[in-house]
Structure formats: C-alpha cells, structure tokens
Amino acid sequence: MDPSDDLAWYWESRYAWGETPWDTGITPPELHELVDSGQLQPPGVTLDLGCGTGLNANFLARLGFTAIGVDLAPTAIAQAQRDAQQAGLPALFFVGDVAHLPLEGVQACFALDMGCLHSLSDENRDRYARSLAGLMAPGGLYMLYGFDYVPDHERGLFGFRPDEIAHRFAPHFDLVWLRPSLQKTFPVAWYLLQRR
Numbered sequence: 001m002d003p004s005d006d007l008a009w010y011w012e013s014r015y016a017w018g019e020t021p022w023d024t025g026i027t028p029p030e031l032h033e034l035v036d037s038g039q040l041q042p043p044g045v046t047l048d049l050g051c052g053t054g055l056n057a058n059f060l061a062r063l064g065f066t067a068i069g070v071d072l073a074p075t076a077i078a079q080a081q082r083d084a085q086q087a088g089l090p091a092l093f094f095v096g097d098v099a100h101l102p103l104e105g106v107q108a109c110f111a112l113d114m115g116c117l118h119s120l121s122d123e124n125r126d127r128y129a130r131s132l133a134g135l136m137a138p139g140g141l142y143m144l145y146g147f148d149y150v151p152d153h154e155r156g157l158f159g160f161r162p163d164e165i166a167h168r169f170a171p172h173f174d175l176v177w178l179r180p181s182l183q184k185t186f187p188v189a190w191y192l193l194q195r196r
C-alpha cells in the first residue's frame with residue numbers, strides 16, 4: 001500500500017498553497033467530444049476518480065448524470081461540494097483513496113480519470129483497475145488522461161509504460177482508442193476504454 005498519509009498530505013498541500021496548474025477551469029475538449037458524439041447520454045451514474053475541485057463531475061451532473069467524485073484532498077472536495085450545492089446539482093463528493101474505494105452496488109455508465117492513476121504505485125494501479133471493473137456497468141466507458149512513463153521520477157513510479165493501459169485493464173475492458181499528444185514538453189495521452 002502507498003504511504004497514504006504522506007500522499008494525502010502532498011496533494012492537500014498543493015491545493016492549500018494554490019499550486020494546482022491542472023485546475024484550469026476548463027472541461028477538456030475530449031470529454032465534450034464524447035458527449036457530443038452521443039456515446040455518453042444521461043441518465044446514469046458517473047465516477048470521477050481523483051476529481052480535484054469537481055469541475056468535470058459537476059459538468060456531468062449539469063448534463064443530468066448522477067455524478068460521484070472522490071479525491072484525497074479535503075480542500076478540493078470542499079470546493080467541489082460547494083459548487084455542486086450552489087448550483088443544486090445531483091453530485092456527491094467524498095474524501096477517499098481511489099485504490100480503496102468504499103463504493104458498493106454502483107454500476108456506472110462512465111468513469112473519468114484525469115491525471116490521477118498515473119501517479120499511483122503499481123500495486124495500487126492493480127487495486128484501482130480491479131475495483132473499477134466492479135463498479136462499471138457492461139458497456140460503460142472509461143476515459144483516462146495520463147503522462148507517459150517518466151524514468152527515475154522523484155516520487156517513484158510515474159506515468160504509464162508503453163501498452164500498460166491496454167494490458168492492465170485487459171481482463172475487463174477493451175481499449176477503444178488511444179490519442180497521444182504533447183503537453184508542453186511532456187508526452188501525455190488520452191485513452192478511451194469500454195467495460196465488456
């Protein structure tokens with residue numbers, strides 16, 4: 001298991017100090033495209049794993065989904081809850097670890113992970129993949145964004161190795177597409193998977 005307290009402290013500090021360059025206030029075009037394509041339609045339950053301040057979960061709730069967001073950082077979750085309450089959205093947020101999700105009986109039609117899984121240890125990536133498979137309805141879509149593998153990263157394993165995502169999720173998901181791109185000088189990719 002990861003040293004969760006240290007990790008929780010790390011992520012909470014990033015929010016507390018305002019060091020959150022990922023928190024752009026913009027729902028990514030890739031998610032808009034998926035919605036516009038008609039492949040993802042309300043009603044249904046959606047998950048946002050490592051949801052941060054809840055922008056994308058609240059975007060989905062606005063469309064009519066019942067959105068669930070989880071994140072290690074209490075400051076981020078508090079903002080997500082505030083925004084949802086103020087807008088009267090059907091969204092539920094809680095502080096938790098995506099590798100140890102306390103959700104049962106959820107059959108989500110969609111799950112999003114924008115920048116969370118790629119920072120987990122190998123062991124916790126396995127836990128996460130097993131747990132997510134149990135929380136998705138057959139045919140459900142899973143959209144993932146993460147950095148490519150960074151050797152010798154200061155925080156240990158970071159990023160996805162070549163073919164890692166297709167292999168790690170292979171027992172329960174098919175890889176629908178993979179879109180590599182460059183963010184500044186870092187190679188990143190978007191992935192779309194589908195629960196069998």
Ligand SMILES: C[S@@+](CC[C@H](N)C(=O)[O-])C[C@H]1O[C@@H](n2cnc3c(N)ncnc32)[C@H](O)[C@@H]1O
Pocket residue numbers: 007011012022023024049050051052053070071072073076096097098099113114115116119120
């Ligand atoms: C790069 S940020 C992205 C946040 C959000 N998805 C966004 O796009 O704005 C990564 C997020 O994952 C959360 N996180 C990292 N490890 C986590 C874990 N084990 N369980 C839950 N959340 C985690 C962090 O607190 C942080 O909010």
